[in-house]
Amino acid sequence: MNEQESAATPSGPPQRLALIHTGGTIASRPDPAGQGLTPQHAPPLPGLPGVTVQTHQPFSLPSPHITPQHMNTLRDLLGGLKDVDGAVVTHGTDTLEETAFFLHLTLATDVPVVLTGSMRHAEEVSWDGPGNLRDAAQLALHPQSQGRGPLVVFGGDVFDARTVTKVHTSAVDAFGGYPGPIGRIDQGPDGPAVRYFAGPEPRPLYAPRQLDARVEVLYAYAGWQGEGYAEAEQRADGLVIAALGTGNLPPQLLPLIQATDKPVVIATRTHAGPVLPVYGYPGGGATLQRAGAIPASFLNAHKARLLLLILLSEGRSVPEIRQVFAGGLF
Template sequence: MNTSSPPTVLVVTLGGTIAMTSAPEGGVRPALGAHDLLAAVPQLGDVVAQVKTLEFRSVPGASLSIDDMNELADTLGAMDAEGTLDGVVVTQGTDTLEETAYLLSLLYGGTAPVVVTGAMRHPEMAGADGPANLLAAVALAASPQARGLGVLVVFSDQIFDAARVRKTHSTSTTAFTAPGTGPLGTVIEGRVRLLAVPAHRPPPLTAPMRIPARVGLYVASLGDDGVMLRAMAEHADGLVIAAFGAGHVPAAWVPLLEDTARRIPVVLASRAGSGTTLTRTYGFPGSEKDLLGRGLIGAGHLDPLKARLLLTTLLRTGTHRAGIRRAFAPLGTTAEGRG
């Protein structure tokens, strides 16, 4: 970090709604580059920062992959180690933003903050929100307050922890929230106002993700007899169960989940949207206490989508079963994580 000159902020573009324009065949698709996005925000001149750009991908958010984000994390990590940047802004599609931001937080260990943002309204719509989100993201990335906080998300001038942020509306410009915790702070009049910091920043994974791993995510629903669950479990290297409530499934699933947990890691999360899985309150067949006793791993306050990403990265780096349990323990899921 160079303290004698304005901070250097790298704006990385991945595509998404924020970069979309009309296509000849109808609708919109990613087409705008980094310089186009910056040109739409003349107020960036008021932010004390030197802004550089990197056009990394140009795809809808739904088409981003785990390997894309792994490559991006490696690129940013190398630049951070060289001391060539003070902050990073990543613009992308919102469909997967809550997942990619968390995945970056697992893979990137630099001190320069990474701020992920996007837009719910494309540039040709009235009230397009991309320019305002980009302005707030650059202000946050350039702020000394964000240094060392890892990966953050900015939307509608609100700052979120990558591990807590959720997309909770399909079209609203206030689609991003953090159920159960709320935002960490705001960007007001170009100034960062942090009210809290992330409670738990996971240590970055140092081993390369070279091992193929397919991790399934199965959602519990009323009347499901488990036949489709069995089919998924047979083809998975790891499995996340988005269970009812605090970690409950139909009693009929119990033998299958116990057998599966002997073969592959099975993580128990809640489909509720906020809150945590429990460890020892309910004791009926299919309860959290029963399932954890049969070898499942609790996700605690980590939602099913993010639990799948954590398990995937652990498997792809060759982490053994005990290491997987240790990685989930700080989330408040096991005997090691309680307290």
């Protein structure tokens, strides 16, 4: 842990910020050997008067290398912070939404936590890292950020960890997710202007002692006859299927789901919207639910996977898991 202090403002004592670096594009530069971008240097925080900064770097990884175990390390670090008013996590964008949601489900702290990163690296003239990092720090220290759980900020837009998703592979405004941002931070002449469009909502918290369950994701497509299902079901403790539309599958999947005693969660591959088990044809959502499948509500497949992984790691039964997903309170 490193610590630096900016001059305190005359109006009060310094605010205290924990800055946690984990790698990603925001810390990346072209490799000297010409092998492509790699995480190399944690980005500096633009000067914020009156802010004392604690810096932590538990690991430095590209986000495709992040695992639930790394997320758990972050959860432990954030949960153990003392004497801070807010925390910022810099993270690669590919799995940022998964880390944010994992923390949303498991992090018990009153300290506002904001995740951010960048889409462009430090040697590009349009590097978006410094602006996102400044926004995240100001947002984490803002009093209206209390009680909201982990947040994500990119390009001034503030997102809830439950619904945020990466919607573009390369654009600077790469994050979205229905129904959209829950707030906005802009830099005005008198400092940051923070506006939230929704109030804080309750969230249940889970505390798995270890993440020892295995959950796999399968992706539905036209003409799928269940290829890969039997192998995944055999080696996993639970499955999530990114299904079609409101949660429908080809008819060949229905007997496969009927035959398992493991939890099978039905999400949707569609960009937005809930799973609604309304269709009664073979493989339709209503028949899948009668066969024992569990609708994922509005969670996408990779977030449903994290919730199922946590519940299985806690030793929850299939009826208990069904009740959690049915409640829709994530």
